[in-house]
Amino acid sequence: MNVAAPMTSITNGQKVTVTIPSLAPGQSVNFGIVTTVIRGGGTIDNTVCMSASNLDSERCTVGSVVASLPQTGEKPWWRTPVLALMMALLASAVVGLYRGVVWLRRRDVSFQKD
Numbered sequence: 001m002n003v004a005a006p007m008t009s010i011t012n013g014q015k016v017t018v019t020i021p022s023l024a025p026g027q028s029v030n031f032g033i034v035t036t037v038i039r040g041g042g043t044i045d046n047t048v049c050m051s052a053s054n055l056d057s058e059r060c061t062v063g064s065v066v067a068s069l070p071q072t073g074e075k076p077w078w079r080t081p082v083l084a085l086m087m088a089l090l091a092s093a094v095v096g097l098y099r100g101v102v103w104l105r106r107r108d109v110s111f112q113k114d
Contacts, residue, residue, distance in 0.1 A: 002032035 003009040003018055007029060010017045018031055037044065049060040 001034070004031070007031055 001009055001011070001016065006021045008019045009031070010019075016033055020029055023029065044065045046063045046065075047060055048063065049058050051058040
């Protein structure tokens with residue numbers, strides 16, 4: 001658990017209570033709770049509830065674990081130019097390597113004749 005002063009936390013089984021002191025306008029605090037699923041599977045929902053002196057009742061929300069992002073079917077605009085550039089660089093590297101090998105063989109042949 002990542003809860004730093006001035007906040008405090010209490011863990012009771014699977015319930016974690018984080019107490020945040022009064023905040024000034026514009027002030028913010030962050031905390032984190034990391035969990036590990038030991039066994040099982042399926043859907044994991046996390047419920048977060050908040051109460052404050054300026055709220056008339058407790059407010060809760062449920063968040064589900066995101067397993068993967070949805071497929072949009074769109075390709076990024078830069079994909080085709082980058083692939084073309086990569087192919088051009090690969091082709092020039094192959095040609096350069098071929099020319100280097102040919103040059104070395106010619107040089108070795110000319111040294112052997114002398």
